[in-house]
Amino acid sequence: MRIILQNLTKCFPSRNKKSNEIVTAVKDLSIEIPDGKLIGLLGPSGCGKSTTLYMICGLQKPTEGKIYFGDSDVTNLEPEHRGVGLVFQNYALYPHLTVKQNILFPLQNLKGAEKLSKDEMLNRAQHAADLVQIGELMDRKPNELSGGQQQRVAIARALVKTPRVLLLDEPLSNLDARLRLQTREEIKRIQRETGVTTVFVTHDQEEAMSISDMIVVMKNGVVQQVGEPQKVYDDPDNLFVAQFLGTPPINTFDGVVTGGKLYIGNDCIADVPGVEDQPVAVGIRPEGFIPADDGGLSGRLINVEVMGRDCSVVFANEKSRKPSVRAIIDSDLKIATGGDNAIRFNIKRNKVFIFNNETGERIRF
Amino acid sequence: MNKDLKKPKNRISLKGDLDGRNQYKAWLYLSPALILLLIFSFYPLINTFRMAFANGYNGLAIVGGETFDFGIENFKTVVNYVDFKLCLKNTLLLCVITVPISTVLALLIAVALNSIKPLQKIYQTIFFLPYVTNSIAIGMVFNAMFTRVGLGDLIQTQGIINNIIGIFGIGPINFVNVGSSWGANMFVVCTYIVWNAIPFKILVLLGGLQNVNKQYYEAAKIDGTSKLRTFFKITIPLVSPMLAYVIITSFIGGFKEYSSIVGIFGEGMGPGGNGQMNTIVGYVYNMLPKSNLGNASAASLILFGIILIVTAINGYVSKKKVHY
Structure with missing residues (x-):
């Protein structure tokens, strides 16, 4: 089922009754979600992603705009x-019902022509339970299950009536790190097997990037960028998206463009033909650094963290917006330092982004 | 073992402290409560058992140095006494009628209160008012509402209730005046008890309802659950611990019913003091001025036994039906 959100706006009255201020949770949001895909709504907390999800499911009514299925x-x-x-984020399994009764609950609500026979219901419940691999836990109560198992029951309950759209609100936030990895693969598998259009909400960019077919990055109720995870990562539209995606996060510098060249401090790191002379924000992905004696960017080495396959080089640069800059490089590469721990890097051209200093909009070159 | 581990363990050991010379301190600190409990709770309790099983125990005779045989004569007397049977019947009926009605009404009101937003606090206060009012005073007001003033041709009013039902062409009914029927009395007392019992139940049930996670209702809504099914399959199971508490305590309270009847009918426990609305606790109080402490104790123990059994049944049922 293709979902179209058209100019969706949601306002809430302010909690503070005295001021008649209105809080806008979602502002003029328009996206099209293709059929049968897994979509991640991604953003920091309070960015309106859960509100968007609740509007899709109907628990909240949009102030303006339209939703099409x-x-x-x-x-x-x-x-x-x-x-x-x-x-739901905390699953909302009925605590007094067994797993089986929980999964059966939506089916027992069906009325009229949709009404199912008892056997049919049990079959469907068993099928849904098998799909999420909790077939043996049918007679347990929710409080006798682990977080991951509860999660699966909740998914089974949502899937049992074969919905046109499956919505997941922060599905992994209540699980521990190991289970999170496992469960996100699981969600991907279930989505692929059922082919149901799925929208999930998360604040964890890694989670969203790893399983989504498409991500929607939001900030303060406004969509920042929509696209395939890798494409959004490689080609961010603005500074916020660039900073939000990627671990370790992108390194940001105060730079300046003069005469078609991009400078960080006195170091020229790239040619940017056609860009007007102006101060800019420069973002360089951690994997964009290549240590080289004659490299463009200079710095003072602070620390090298070896992590097996890669190592992470932490160095200082006075134009960096953070106290330290982090570069991820192949651990085979030797890092040569000059006197006073001086270190130089060449920068991969496709890992450098420049942004307008005021608006944060990307300046393409 | 490690020295460091052992040392603090010894220091915080309660047993070590109480075994030693510090033990008296514990008893000293406990003594005010213990002395009061011993004099006013434990001694009367034990004495009740002693008096109940002393045949023909009499408060006056014991002053004369008379002794009594151990036996169950008191129980036999009580059980065979016509008045006691009436009291038992009244008490049981009051419980069986008022507990379900007041619980269901309280649950409905609590759900209604929980579902409204504006004025919720004000309604909560209004519904809670009867709880903070003296039950004798309420009883007297109820009496005034149901009572007829004047006699024969000089009747000034039939009471507000009779006036109201008179509009619908019913009555007038003699609810509480001399010569009123047992059934009419029962109706008045039950109305009063239900009205008086509801506030506390609303308070407890509303607390339970407000603790139910809203997401259960949202989940039910998405699944297209009807309101009725949501109420029976989600709301009731989730407040069942509070329901069980309310039912058990109101059964216990119902068996100890006394002051409501005094409030409506006075110490005569019935219209014109005929005692037809008397309860077990009322019977116990009646026995006391007659120095019939043996019978009073036996009746108390019978009441104790009944409450014990009913509570046990309640506990057994709630183990199966209550979802903690």
């Missing part, structure tokens, strides 16, 4: 008529 306008449709499955 396929060709039908569902903006004013109640959640139960939209055919969505929602997995």
Whole structure:
């Protein structure tokens, strides 16, 4: 099911009753979610991504704008008529019901022509449970399950009525690191097997990048960039997106463009033909550094952290916006330091981005 | 073992302290509470058992140095006493009628209160008012509402309730005046007890409802659960611990019913003091001025036994039905 969000805006009245201020959680959001894909809504907390999810499922009504599922306008449709499955952040499994009863619950609500026979319901519940691999846990209560198992039950409950759209609210945030890795593969597998259009919300860029077919980066209720994870990473539209994606995060510098050349301090690091002379923000991905004696960028070595396959070179540069700059380089490469720990790098051209100093918009070269 | 591990363990050991010369300190600190408990709780409790099992125990006779045989004569007397049977019947009926009605009403009101936003606090206060009002005073007001003033041709009013139901062409009914029927009395007392019992139950149940995670309702809504099914399959199970608490305590309270009847009918425990609305606790109080402490103790123990059994049944049922 293709989902189209058109100029979606959601305002909340301010908590502070005295001031009649209105908080805008989502502002003029328009995206198209293709059928059968896994989409990650990504952004820092408070950026409106959960609100967007709740508007898609119908628990919150948009202040303005339209939501389409396929060709039908569902903006004013109640959640139960939209055919969505929602997995809550803390799963919201009914604590007094067993796993089986929890999964059966949505089916028992069906009325009229959709009503299923008992056997049919049990079959569907078992099928959903097998899909998420909790078939043996059917008679347990939720409090007898681990976090990961509860998560699977919640997904099974959302999937059992074969929804047109599956929505996941921070699905991995309550799991420990190891389980998180495992579960995100699992979500990807379940999505692929069922082919259901899936939207999930996360603040963890790694999580979003690793499993999504498409990511939507949001900030303060406004969409910053939409696209395939790798493309957004390689070609960010603005400084916020560049900083938000990638671990370790991108290194940022105060730079200046003069005469078609990009300078950081006195170091010329790239040719940028056609860019007007102006002060800019420069972002360099950690993997964009190549140690070289005659390299363009200079720095003073602070520390080298060896991490097996790669090593992370931490150095200082006075134009860096943070106290230290982090470069990830192949651990085979030798790092030669001159006197006073001086160190030089060449910069990979496709790993350097420059941004307008005021607006943060990308300046392409 | 490691020295460092052992040392602090010895220092914080309670047993070590109490075994030694410091033990008296513990008893010293506990003594105010212990002395009061011993005099006013434990001694009367034990004495009740002693008096109940002393045949024909009599408060006056014991002053004369008379001794009593051990036996169950008191129980036999109590059980065979016509008044006691009436008291038992009244008490059981009051419980069976008022506990379910007040619990269901309280649950409905609590759910309604929980679902409204504006004025919720004000309504909460209004519903809670009866709880902070003296039950004898409320009883007297109820009496005034149901009572007829004047006699024969000189009747001035039939009471506000009769006036209201008179609009619908019913009555007038003699609710509480001399010559009123047992059934009419029962109706008044039950109405009063339900009205008086609801506030506390609303308070407890509302607390339970407000603790239910809203996401359960959101999840149910997305799954298209009807309101009725949500109420029975989600709300009730999730507040079942509070429901169990409310039901058990109100059964216990119901068996000890006394002051409400005094409030409505006075110490005569019935219209014109005929005692037809008497309860077990009322019976116990009646026995006391007659120095019939043996019978009073036996009746108390019977009440104790009934409450014990009912509470045990409640506990057994709630183990199966309550989801903690």
